[in-house]
Structures are given as structure tokens and as C-alpha cells.
Amino acid sequence: MDEVDAGDLLIAFDGRVLELFNTMDGTSKRYHVRRFALTLEGPNDKGRLRGYIKPSVGSGESRFRVDGAEVPAALELLEGVKAATEPG
Secondary structure (H helix, E strand, O other): OEEEEEOOEEEEEOOOEEEEEEOOOOOEEEEEHHHEEEEEEOOOOOOOEEEEEEEOOOOOOEEEEEOHHHHHHHHHHHHHHHHHHOOO
């Protein structure tokens, strides 16, 4: 399992399931690679990385942000997640 502690957000990926744990309120969300699309933006000029998760079924979009020193590790992990969601 790969994981990045990004302050208020813990991102974990086991190769099939992406988990986002909000450490501020204790909530978490799980997404299977066959059931969502991941869009990444950044890092921007302030060093922020933004992510958008769109489920393939249902409505709604989850958004998250990673700042600071955690961005490189989060970007590496999330690029791996993105590759796993693509058919092929």
C-alpha cells in the first residue's frame, strides 16, 4: 500500500482502491479504479496540487488539494492512480 500524509488529507492506494481520509473530521472515501476518473491540476504557481474525482456511476465530484512539501509525493502516487484508472 502506498500512502501520503498530506496534512489534513491522508491518501492511500493499494493498486485497486484509492482511499482519501480527511484527518480533520474523520471522514473517508473509497474509490475502485474501474469506477472513477481522476483529473489533476498543478502544481500551480503557489505549489498547490488539485484533484477531482468523478465517479463513473451516480453524480457528484470529490475535490481535494495538497499543499507544500507533500506535493511531489502526492503527485507521484496520484499519477500512478490515474494510470491505473485508464483502460488498457
